[in-house]
Amino acid sequence: MNVNRRNFLLGSAVAARVASGQTGERIPTAVIGTGGRGSHLLQGVLAQPEAKVAALCDIKPDRLDKAASAAARDNPATFTDWRRIIDRKDITAVYIATPPHLHSEMAIAALKAGKHVYCEKPVGVTAAQVRALVAAVKGSDRVFVAGQQMRSYxxxxxxxxxxxxxxxxxxxxxxxxxxxxxxxxxxxxxxxxxxxxxxxxxxxxxxxxxxxxxxxxxxxxxxxxxxxxxxxxxxxxxxxxxxxxxxxxxxxxxxxxxxxxxxxxxxxxxxxxxxxxxxxxxxxxxxxxxxxxxxxxxxxxxxxxxxxxxKQEEQTHAHITAFYACVTQGAKSPADITIGATAALxxxxxxxxxxxxxxxxxxxxxxxx
Ligand SMILES: NC(=O)c1ccc[n+]([C@@H]2O[C@H](COP(=O)([O-])OP(=O)(O)OC[C@H]3O[C@@H](n4cnc5c(N)ncnc54)[C@H](O)[C@@H]3O)[C@@H](O)[C@H]2O)c1
Known part of the structure; x- marks a missing residue:
């Protein structure tokens, strides 16, 4: 892939370091919502050599603590207010695993702040939420993957x-x-x-x-x-x-x-x-x-x-691996906004x-x- 395209997708902070030849640079990633699904996604992020867990967010301190312990290797910052994650300029990729009615608002804010988004399904629970998210993704140059992981089977x-x-x-x-x-x-x-x-x-x-x-x-x-x-x-x-x-x-x-x-x-x-x-x-x-x-x-x-x-061996975190392939190599999203929105609609x-x-x-x- 063309280097400019790759740097473009990576985001300027990481891209600058990758372009300067530093190796081992890992994509600073945040998980918003560290309950059942968020904890599973977190394991998937930890399993990716190109990712590091930079921040975690949950309104429930016990779940946040548990997730922080699971990701202790990367010493992530922890927040109870999701907007603090959006404001962090150093975070390049965001996973959203909160209850469904919050997905659209959080994903839109993350995209507007220039972050790549992996948004759990359903991408919205009303047509209005889906409509707003479709507009935001279409108006953004960031990667969007919906958590319709069957698309990676x-x-x-x-x-x-x-x-x-x-x-x-x-x-x-x-x-x-x-x-x-x-x-x-x-x-x-x-x-x-x-x-x-x-x-x-x-x-x-x-x-x-x-x-x-x-x-x-x-x-x-x-x-x-x-x-x-x-x-x-x-x-x-x-x-x-x-x-x-x-x-x-x-x-x-x-x-x-x-x-x-x-x-x-x-x-x-x-x-x-x-x-x-x-x-x-x-x-x-x-x-x-x-x-x-x-x-x-x-x-x-x-x-x-x-x-x-x-029958094929299915990789447990194939959809997450595919997300990072989009971010680092410009690969096609395995569940883009059209797929995610169509499923929800x-x-x-x-x-x-x-x-x-x-x-x-x-x-x-x-x-x-
Ligand atoms: N792709 C899949 O196969 C799959 C499987 C399970 C769940 N999910 C999806 O994942 C999402 C979460 O489901 P779950 O089962 O993990 O639920 P959960 O209740 O276990 O986890 C949700 C977490 O979000 C937190 N949260 C709520 N409001 C928040 C806010 N404003 N800011 C930050 N954190 C907040 C909660 O405290 C909770 O810890 C749902 O959309 C669900 O449909 C997807």
Whole structure:
């Protein structure tokens, strides 16, 4: 890659040192939100030879202390106010792993301050949040990676590539589910925001955004409209004040008449056949079980099922490694703003359809991608 482009992406402070021939320079990185996911991301950052943990932020001192201990090797500064991270000129890259309703505001501020951003999914819980973030990323020259890490799964990537090349003919329909065997732990680390729909967006937006992204990837498009029903059928007012659904049934309509049926619930007993999550992609020549093993089942009578993509060793922190490849080598983002926003908007579309109990169209969301 052209050296100017590389320096451009690195940011002036680091670039100047790299350009001056100093070796071993590591990218000063901050993690905002050091709860469950932030701690996992932190391990990923620590595993990257080109990164160093320069700062950590969380409003909860115990989580901040735990993260600081985990990153003691790099002696990071610690903050409880995330804006202090944004103000630090020496920080080049920021991970955002706070509750979902905060992602858009934090990512926009980080981009405006010239930082590269790895933003956890969903990139927003409302169309307005997503719209604002899309505008900020498009107006920035910084790297943006959404935490849709399935995009870095090698086996799934190869299976999707073959589907798009036509191995099952034209994609006609997708049937998918994300069922959980229990409600999220009410006393767990994210129990103080997850059950509030304004903060998490609910199960579809907070959790199923991964599955919906994979469905979009396989179909090669985003839905044009959605309808469906959602409700709290089991965990009524449990925990008290709960405003998220525990079950939902949706139909999405895609370009060229492709249809998708998607269900979610949190009361799927363990051990039922087919597992609690699957994505079946049906085409004119066969179908693929995309989540389990990428097996392809030909429609032609007598033809045997076969694996569409070989099982591969998946690197635990592949998405994080890819983020640094974007920063240091100008590599293509594995989950750019179009992917991250499309995934979030697909979930928001479904959530709005369930909440309003009417057909909601993509254009109703008012976000230009
Ligand atoms: N990509 C994945 O597979 C994956 C997996 C789990 C979670 N996530 C996402 O990561 C995000 C965090 O989820 P989690 O499970 O780690 O939740 P969590 O509650 O364990 O962690 C969130 C942390 O953010 C902190 N926080 C809240 N407000 C803050 C603020 N204003 N400034 C700084 N810190 C603040 C909280 O104190 C908490 O420690 C969510 O968006 C979630 O969807 C992604």
């Amino acid at each position: 090698k086996q799934m990537g190869e299976a999707v590539r073959k589907i798009r090349e036509g191995v099952i003919g034209d994609v006609l329909m997708v049937k998918a589910q994300r069922h959980a065997t229990s409600d999220l732990n009410h006393e767990g680390t994210s129990g103080d925001w997850y059950f509030d729909v304004a903060k998490s967006g609910g199960y579809l937006i907070e959790q199923s955004v991964h599955n919906l992204d994979a469905c979009n990837w396989a179909i090669g498009a985003h839905p044009l409209r959605a309808c469906g029903f959602g409700a709290t059928v089991l965990y009524k007012n449990d925990p008290p004040g709960r405003t998220i659904f525990d079950c939902g049934l949706l139909t999405f309509d895609y370009p060229n008449g492709v249809k998708m049926s998607f269900t979610q619930n949190v009361f799927h007993p363990r051990g039922m056949p087919n597992g609690n999550q699957y994505i079946y992609v049906y085409g004119s020549k066969g179908a693929v079980d995309l989540l389990a093993n990428t097996m392809m089942y030909p429609s032609e009578g007598g033809a045997k099922p076969s694996p569409l993509a070989p 697909t979930a928001i579309l479904g959530h709005e359809a369930m909440s309003k109990e009417k057909i909601v169209t993509w254009s109703d969301l008012g976000v230009e991608l």
